[in-house]
Amino acid sequence: MNDTNIKYVEKNDLCTGCGTCVALCPNEAIKLYINENKGIYIPKINEETCAKCSICINVCPRHEVNFNQLKSEIFKKNPDDYFIGKFLNCYTGNSNDFQIRYNSSSGGLITQLLIFALDEGIIDGVLVTRMKKDKPLEPEPFIARTREEIIDASKSKYCPVPANIALKEILKSGYNEKFAVVGLPCHINGIKKAEAINKKLKKKIVLKIGILCSHTNTFKGTEYLYTKLNIKKEDISKISYRGLGWPGKVAVKLKSGKEKKILLGTPLWKNFHDSCLFAPTYCLLCNDLTAEFSDISFGDAWLPEIISKERNGKSLLISRTKNGEELLNSAVNKGFIELIHIDSNKVIESQQTFLFFKKINIRDRIILRNFFKKNSIPIPNFTTQISFYNKLIAFASLINSYLGSKFMFLLCYVPIGFIKMYISLYYTLMSLSIKKDLIKPDKTKRSFNILILNAHWNNRGDEAAIRAMIDSFTSNMSVQSIKIMFNTDVRTDLQFSGKNSMEILVTFPFFEFKISFFVKFFIDFFLSLISLGHFAFSKKGKDFISAINDSNLVIHAPGGPSIGDIYSGRLNLYEYFYLYKLFLPKLKGKKVYIYAPSMGPFSGKFQNFIRKFILKKMDLIIVRDKISKKYLKDQLNLDSYLALDSAFQNDIPKTYLNQYFEINKILNLIKTQKVVGMTITDLNWHPSYINNTSLKNNIITAIENAIDFVTKKGYYVIILPQLFGLDKEIEKPLIDYIKSKNNKIFVLPQNLDSYAQQSIISNLFCVIGMRYHPNIFAAKMNIPSIAIYYEHKTKAFMKELGRLDLTINIEKINAQIIIDKFLYLEKNYDTIKRQITEKNPHLKEKSKKTTKLIINDLHKSKIDFQKSYN
Ligand SMILES: Cc1cc2nc3c(=O)[nH]c(=O)nc-3n(C[C@H](O)[C@H](O)[C@H](O)COP(=O)(O)OP(=O)(O)OC[C@H]3O[C@@H](n4cnc5c(N)ncnc54)[C@H](O)[C@@H]3O)c2cc1C
Ligand code: SF4
Ligand code: SF4
Known part of the structure; x- marks a missing residue:
């Protein structure tokens, strides 16, 4: 392609409207307009001001680009995967801030990490996209510099987005300012090319956040959506394509104040998005699903085991660079996000349909496209044999896109269920083809x-x-x-x-x-x-x-x-x-x-x-x-x-309790008062003590009197139930009885899991633990505990902790012993807390040893690992 500007790209339906050329043109000769017929952005060049410098084609992601060379320059030795590109690690995860997680596209990780990077001073601003206030159906890329602006731009926009026009603002920013950018693969690829010729941009962009992208939809797609909802364009005040939990809802707000919502996955959503009816032609020619040039790529965790249960939001992420990995680790360590390591095959599994579409089916689509177009574009070369189904899918997807672009108005009259049936057929064909043609995961890796x-x-x-x-x-x-x-x-x-x-x-x-x-x-x-x-x-x-x-x-x-x-x-x-x-x-x-x-x-x-x-x-x-x-x-x-x-x-994420709205009173109490946590049992269930009624009576009297003493000293008491379901006969009667005796006793609700209990314990004065694990939880959170033990496991742990001075044998229990230990703890509180805190890392290492030993043993058995323990 021997061109001096991007006209070729536009004429051949290759332009994604990414906006890179607009931002990088030194003469501001390029503008993007919405083409109403096609429902996409297209660039227009002012021939008078165009200097024929060719910068626009050099930065255009849809013009020639040597992906392999770029990849090996950027990622050096990272492992390369044909489907997802070079990567260091793959994870699923979410933000630990419930509001962010619930109100974003999947797990809220992009929004959360951007806020984190801003707060930590890693960046001064970030290129994100919100919807315009005055034209609610048009996206507005901008540089966000506050938490509020980042949150305002959250959620996926399933319409054309010229994100990179905001690169202009980055280029004009102060000398030392650093930025993150968020974009679809086509945006990130444009930025990568722009960085290659503009060193200033390269220096200023310190983080590239990529969004997984099967395809977007033309503005005609949005029109189909609101028409089917019986809404007129002029009545709309706001549209969100995702958010409100997971997988989430499209929400269209009307100027009248009313709101209409559609759940993702319902037939209307499928017609709008999954059908590819409104996929622009440029998306059908795109072969990057996972934003292969980003530092971290984010998508939805479309895995059956997650889809079946998750309702708040779960993301899937691929970390590719040291930068990206460090940011993730730091946010995990400081408790802002939660991540679970997954195998790269899981990423492929979760995106299987569209990876197949972009990485394999694309060949037949390009062959067909070249057949009908004057200018041919290069055809990817596969060594694998591809089935006949593949050709049918390629043909059907081009037809779908053609129907959506030319006959949107007529499609509005076709019953939703009818189109859905057609789409089901299309996907059945696709899954048959995937089974035949998708390259199988590398079997040499052991999972x-x-x-x-x-x-x-x-x-x-x-x-x-x-x-x-x-x-x-x-x-x-x-x-x-x-x-x-x-x-x-x-x-x-x-x-x-x-x-x-x-x-x-x-x-x-x-x-x-x-x-x-x-x-x-x-x-x-x-x-x-x-x-x-x-x-x-x-x-x-x-x-x-x-x-x-x-x-x-x-x-x-x-x-x-x-x-x-x-x-x-x-x-x-x-x-x-x-x-x-x-x-x-x-x-x-x-x-x-x-x-x-x-x-x-x-x-x-x-x-x-x-x-x-x-x-x-x-x-x-x-x-x-x-x-x-x-x-x-x-x-x-x-x-x-x-x-x-x-x-x-x-470690327990610091913000773990944010998901429990109902315990505000308790959270307030532990933050403002001195509170003692207690686990209680009368051993009604224990084989060795079940018939020992005198011990049972001793326990109840001792607890009652000890609580009386502690609360008279100004402390509050929180009972930490250990069994799931307070309805359990063996725990509830005792808890009810003890609670009825004193109005400074609170009981943690039963829906709080063990991580929530540990987070609560980290705010307490101390724990009086009649069971084994509350003592572990306390030491883990650097809080002293008095252990009342009935089995050797508790005594052995307290010995390991160096705190036999804070143990009581259940058989010798009475109120005075508990009170004496409490007074002793109160008197030496700072020293005891410091000693526990110093011991903590050593105990953590010891606890990690079990997995290490098992992994080492598996290694000795010559079992291959993709990741070794360190
Ligand atoms: C068109 C499109 C197609 C997608 N296809 C897939 C897919 O096939 N598979 C998959 O797993 N995930 C896909 N996603 C990604 C998914 O919807 C989420 O964006 C992703 O999981 C991140 O979720 P989050 O909760 O961390 O994002 P949030 O915290 O909600 O943040 C999203 C960020 O992305 C920016 N943004 C939103 N839309 C656009 C856009 N169109 N262009 C540029 N920036 C944008 C926002 O400004 C915001 O900063 C797609 C997203 C889009 C927009
Ligand atoms: S840089 Fe982007 S907007 Fe410009 S021609 Fe290329 S694809 Fe289109
Ligand atoms: S499919 Fe490719 S070209 Fe289309 S919006 Fe996504 S990244 Fe851009």
Whole structure:
């Protein structure tokens, strides 16, 4: 192409209206206009002022560009992926500010990170796009310099956007000012080309935020949308294409004050956007979906496991440069955003349809286009064979776009359902073709399907330990799927609310006083053992076997002493269930690891024979305290590794509580008053104490009097329920009783998960923890606690913390002991808090050790990793 200006680009329907040429033209000879027939922006050149300098074509992203050369110059050695370009890491995530997350397109990460970069002084302003106030259907790119302006520009605009015209303002800015830019792939590619010839721009732009883009829609698309909603253009005062949760809604506000909304995914939305009926021709010739030249690219986390549950917003991101990665890490560490590491194949999976469309189907579209146009454009060269379906799709997509641009008015008369049916057919064809033509992910990379067994009970401590464990696996190795089986039925509505990628399996085997249970269990038990883990009789048994088959890493969950005497008195059978569940995967040759529970003590010859026989087969046994290690060695002659409770290892985002609107009163209390957190139990449920009524009475009197003392001293008390669902008989009556005795007692609502409890604890004066995990939570948040222990795990942890001086044996409990410990803590508060804070990093490292040990062991087994632990 031997041109001196961008006329060629415009004539051949290649111009995306990105605005780069407008901003970079030194003579201001180019302007963008909306072409009403096509519903897109087109550039017009003033031939009189045009100096024929060719700058416009040199910066135009739709003119010649050597992508491969640019990529290797910018990203040097980053791994390159044909579908998503060069990258360092891939994540899913969201802003921790609920308002931002809810009112943005997906997880609110772009808006949040821009505000963060502005507040941290990384940038002075950012190129973003809002809708014009006076012409509400037209986008307005501008440089935002305040938090309010950034928020005003949030949400995706599914119409043509000439974002890069605002580069002009960056070029005119003060000498030392630095900027971020937000744009679609075509905008970012224009900026990349402009930077190559304009060093000033290159110096000033320090962050490029790319938006994943399948295609945009012409202004005719918007017209179709409001016409179908029976709205006249002149009545509209505002339009938002996304926001209001996830996947979100289009909201059209009328001057009358009324508002009409359409949910994404409904037929009208599909006709407007998914159909490509209103995709401009330039989008059909675009081959960059993930903004391959940005520092970080953001999209929607369109993954089945997330779509099925997430309603507030979840983004998908690809970090490509050191700059981008540092910004993300810093925002995570300071608690502004939450990220989970994912495999790059997950990104491909989430964008599969349109990656196929842009990276494979494009060849046939260009062939067809060249057939009808005078000027040919280069055809991508693939070595893979492409099916006939591909040609049909290419043809259909060009027809769709033609129909949308020429017959929008007629389309408004076609019933929505009819177009939707046509689109369904189109997508069926597409999925057939994807199956045949999409290049399969690289099978040499190893991804893990993790099966977690023997997850314990319905309580927040175990929830925290399992969540932290999952976070550490997902951020340190490539995890494809996680299945988790609890030992009892769980309240999934309350637990793991933030964990979308997990599947919870039906508990098996589960004790029932029914003859059918025994028949099924024993048949399953023997059948599965005799067949070496291949057959089961019941559906639950079959599901368990297939979960084992699908896994390549089996983990015994962190938690209480599920293996050992403590629960054996009453629940002997359970321990055999737990051991059976570990044995079966071993029979099938799976890697099985014990992830830092407490264990023991062990007695009984036969039990010990079985315990030892099965535990010996484990690939690693890691325990969370020295006492458990000693029991294993002394009583079963088994070696184990020592780590610390799993819940200690991760950080809780600082803004985690923002999502709970209903606890304002409590938040205000903990910020303005001295508050003591308490977990209470009368051990009504504990096998060793269940019949000990005198101990139960002692506990209740001691707690009542101790609370009386503490509140008279001016403190408030917050009860931290441990079990999910206060309706649990074993916790509620005691909490109700204690609360009725004193009006300075508050109870945390039951919808607060373990992360919320930890955030609350970080604001308390101290915790009096009658259960194990509240003491862990307190130490983790650098808050002192008085531990009242009934099992060795709590005492062992307090010993590790160096705070045996703050422990009370449950059997010796009375009010005076609690009061004495409280007065002792009050007197030495600053020293104790400082000592705990100093100990904290060491304990965190120790807690991280379990995942490290497992990963090292997997390494030794010659299993490939995409990411190693550091
Ligand atoms: C036309 C279009 C097509 C898209 N296609 C896909 C897709 O195929 N797959 C996918 O996963 N995600 C796609 N997205 C991205 C997705 O909708 C979100 O923008 C992205 O997930 C970021 O979400 P967020 O909540 O972090 O953004 P927010 O916090 O809402 O911030 C969005 C930012 O993008 C800027 N912006 C919005 N629209 C435009 C635009 N048209 N041009 C330039 N800047 C803009 C805004 O000014 C704002 O700064 C598309 C977005 C657009 C606009
Ligand atoms: S730089 Fe952008 S607006 Fe200008 S001609 Fe190229 S694509 Fe069109
Ligand atoms: S599909 Fe390509 S050309 Fe079209 S708006 Fe998206 S990035 Fe720009």
